[in-house]
Amino acid sequence: MNRGPIPPHVVRHGAAVTAVRADNPGALTLTGTQTYVIGTSRLVILDPGPRDDTHLVRVDRVIGGRPVAAVCFTHAHRDHTAAAQEAAARWAKLRASAETLSRLEREGRPLADGEKIALGGGLQLRALATPGHSADHVCYLLEPDRILFTGDLVLGEGSTMIVHPDGSVRAYLESLARLTALRPTLLLPGHGSAVERAPAYLDACRAHRIERVAQVSRARKSGARSLQQIREAVYGDLPASHHQAAEVTLRAYLAYLEES
Numbered sequence: 001m002n003r004g005p006i007p008p009h010v011v012r013h014g015a016a017v018t019a020v021r022a023d024n025p026g027a028l029t030l031t032g033t034q035t036y037v038i039g040t041s042r043l044v045i046l047d048p049g050p051r052d053d054t055h056l057v058r059v060d061r062v063i064g065g066r067p068v069a070a071v072c073f074t075h076a077h078r079d080h081t082a083a084a085q086e087a088a089a090r091w092a093k094l095r096a097s098a099e100t101l102s103r104l105e106r107e108g109r110p111l112a113d114g115e116k117i118a119l120g121g122g123l124q125l126r127a128l129a130t131p132g133h134s135a136d137h138v139c140y141l142l143e144p145d146r147i148l149f150t151g152d153l154v155l156g157e158g159s160t161m162i163v164h165p166d167g168s169v170r171a172y173l174e175s176l177a178r179l180t181a182l183r184p185t186l187l188l189p190g191h192g193s194a195v196e197r198a199p200a201y202l203d204a205c206r207a208h209r210i211e212r213v214a215q216v217s218r219a220r221k222s223g224a225r226s227l228q229q230i231r232e233a234v235y236g237d238l239p240a241s242h243h244q245a246a247e248v249t250l251r252a253y254l255a256y257l258e259e260s
């Protein structure tokens with residue numbers, strides 16, 4: 001897949017956010033996992049990413065000796081969390097949903113839905129339970145700027161996996177509606193580039209899913225039975241590297257059609 005030019009490792013988004021991209025590109029991670037350094041005087045490190053010293057040193061350079069209030073996670077998938085232990089040792093206590101901490105089998109302080117972490121300088125980071133990609137998924141809103149960290153719920157390009165049965169289409173659509181209602185000014189995803197036209201992009205994500213569900217329904221009505229037949233009818237000629245991800249998400253569409 002042509003993803004265009006490889007972006008730089010470190011990208012600033014205004015005064016209070018820096019993205020540090022890990023070198024773990026792939027079919028699901030796009031150009032690599034984004035670790036975010038959030039705040040000005042007191043920081044949160046969001047999704048430390050894979051175990052990779054070069055990446056952690058880059059994050060350290062952005063931190064530049066400023067105090068770190070917490071290392072937070074959007075969800076427990078390894079490409080976001082494999083460096084959890086190193087991050088806790090280097091920077092601060094782990095904070096995530098109780099479910100994410102339990103999946104990681106790590107000590108930390110659970111973050112409740114809606115809970116805020118004060119960052120100093122009038123900034124705060126709010127946790128938002130947003131299941132759909134996975135059941136434990138949390139997005140984070142930087143206030144008052146309304147910059148939204150979308151983890152794997154919304155990617156910078158393409159569409160995310162709905163990891164059936166942990167993820168669900170119904171939960172995903174509800175989470176998208178919750179994000180839209182926040183009127184974010186900027187989306188910063190776990191993979192891919194920043195999205196500036198946030199409301200239109202969230203609407204497009206919703207429309208895309210609804211269209212996919214309709215396509216799966218039509219494929220079944222026209223006789224497709226096996227997952228492979230449905231995949232071919234819905235996605236056409238997909239590279240083999242994407243088959244498994246497509247079929248996991250197809251199972252989520254089928255479950256959604258079953259229950260609606």
Ligand SMILES: [Zn+2]
Pocket residue numbers: 075077133134152
């Ligand atoms: Zn994920």
